[in-house]
Amino acid sequence: MVLFGAWIVGRARGLPRAATLILLMLACFGGGLAVAKLRAEAVAAPIAPADMKPTQLEGWVMDVDSPGQNGARIVVAPVRVRGLTPEATPERLRVTVKGTPPPPGAAIRVFGILNPPPPPASPGAYDFGRNAYFQGMGGTLFALGPTRAADLTPPPWRVRMVMKVNAVRYALAERIVARLGERTGGVAAAMTTGHETWIQSPDLDAMRDSGLAHILSISGLHMAVVGGFVFFAVRLLVAAWPWLALRVSGKKVAAIAGLIAVGTYLVISGSPPPAERAAVTASIAFLAV
Known part of the structure; x- marks a missing residue:
């Protein structure tokens, strides 16, 4: 805020452009750091303690995660964790279960080993704990027994x-x-x-x-296929209908349809970060049209 204020005052007093440009760049840099800090504080949530004894978890299945080497993985919103107070209970847990994973919306009870998010396996390696922190995921649980149905109170509307x-x-x-x-x-x-x-x-x-695993990650390629196909298909349909083509801009109608298609695909895909970046880029292009 001080740097932005200095930039405004500098422009008002007629400082050289080089000086005001430096102030503006410093202000944007400081603003970026402030946003990062606010984001880190906003997503802060309880973390599962280390060295807990095997415990029982009751909660709602939020989503089915990618499978691991030891079984299926699900994301659970805990309602109760034996041995933890409500204030110390994580908001989300990634649970590795045996057999077929329960679908989203199921209320489950499972007994297993609860741990905090694991650190990198080696210096500079993938840090699951960092990603888990920004996803509000406070730990992982490895099931020691079968997943059973539970009778729980309705969860919050979100x-x-x-x-x-x-x-x-x-x-x-x-x-x-x-x-x-x-x-x-x-x-x-x-x-x-x-x-x-x-x-x-x-x-x-x-x-x-073969280096093709990135194709499975929904990102720019997928958004371009979906948004581009809808854009060109709608524009062709408008052009093929003379009455409509004389009354509306086919390109703008197609851009609106492409924008809706990109937003729908983003929701269906689960909104992973690569898909979010691609959707932002495609949306800017469609909005520009």
Whole structure:
């Protein structure tokens, strides 16, 4: 705020452009640091303590995460964790369960080992703990027994809305797999809804070894295909209808349709960071049109 104030005063007093430009750059840099700090404070949430004894978790399934080496993984909004007070209970936990993962919206009870988010395996390696912090995920739980149904009070409306959206995404992924088969449908579901649950390990290893695993990550390529296809299809349809083509701008109507398509795809994909960046870029292009 001081730097922005100095920039405004400097311009008002007629300082040289070089001086005001430096002040503006410093002010933007300071503003960026302030936004980063505010974001870090806004997402701060309780973290699971280390060295806890095996405990019982009751909560709502928010989403089905990508599968791990030891089983299926789900994201749970805990309601109760034995041994933790409500104030110390994390807002989200990633739980590795045995067998088929329960769908989003299910109320579950599971017994397992609770740990805080793991640190990097080596210096400079992937830091799951950092990403977990900004996702509000306060720990991981490894199930030691089967996942059972629980009788819980209704969750807050925000949690209900997220579960409903994720339930639609998961149901769509199941329909894709049922229609195309597990091998082809697993890849199609991952590129549509972001769920990699059905991708077989040999196929995933082959894509990693060939350098094509990034295709599974919904990002600019996918947004360009969806937004571009809708844009050109709608523009062609408007142009093919003379009465409409003489009364509206086909390019602008197509841009609005592309904007809606990009937003819808962003929600269906689960809004991973690469998809968010691509959606912002595509939205700017459509809004410019």
